[in-house]
Amino acid sequence: xxxRTFFASWGDIDFxxxxxxxxxxNKAADMRMMFFSANGFTMDAFVREKLGPVIMKDEIEYYxxxxxxxxxxxxxxxxxxxxxxxxxxxxxxxxxxxxxxAAKVTSTGGWFDLSARKLTQPxxxxxxxxxxxxxxxxxxxxxxxxxxx
Numbered sequence: 001x002x003x004r005t006f007f008a009s010w011g012d013i014d015f016x017x018x019x020x021x022x023x024x025x026n027k028a029a030d031m032r033m034m035f036f037s038a039n040g041f042t043m044d045a046f047v048r049e050k051l052g053p054v055i056m057k058d059e060i061e062y063y064x065x066x067x068x069x070x071x072x073x074x075x076x077x078x079x080x081x082x083x084x085x086x087x088x089x090x091x092x093x094x095x096x097x098x099x100x101x102a103a104k105v106t107s108t109g110g111w112f113d114l115s116a117r118k119l120t121q122p123x124x125x126x127x128x129x130x131x132x133x134x135x136x137x138x139x140x141x142x143x144x145x146x147x148x149x
Contacts, residue, residue: 001134002035007071018065025058028092028105031076039129049123054112064102071097079106079136085127086110086119091136 006027014020032053036042046052066072073095080089087110094103113120122130 001075002031002038003073003075004031004034005071005073006030008066008068010068013068018067021060024060024094024103024105027074027094028058028090028107029055031074031092032090032107035076035133036126036129039126039132041126041129050114051120051122051126052112052114053109054119055107055109057108059106061104061106062102063104064096064100066094066096066102072102073097076133077136078130078133079138080140080142081130082142084121085130086121087142088130089142090133 012023
């Protein structure tokens with residue numbers, strides 16, 4: 001399992017005194033990049049490959065509030081992937097330190113060829129890294145008819 005501990009910082013808090021929606025998306029993006037970096041895909045590696053992860057859709061589900069300076073744990077799992085690996089769905093689960101689920105972010109994305117400006121297949125070692133992620137309960141293979149571009 002790939003898990004990290006975060007805390008809700010001043011800039012994450014909205015008028016309702018809890019973590020705002022964009023903070024969840026930012027933490028999910030940070031977690032993705034931490035996972036890729038831990039598996040050899042640093043920003044420098046992505047630049048060399050002329051490749052970047054691109055997110056076309058995010059969905060957030062809220063269960064419990066996260067308040068200022070509260071610590072929480074964040075996990076990442078693979079919810080779906082296309083046969084060629086060019087498209088994926090990642091799931092981030094936010095947990096309070098007492099183990100209760102606080103939120104879930106589901107992100108639909110793909111691999112963006114920075115030269116051709118279109119979706120592409122990832123390098124073999126990046127695809128292998130994705131498959132090291134735990135599979136979400138609803139893991140499935142994306143059907144070829146699913147268009148993300």
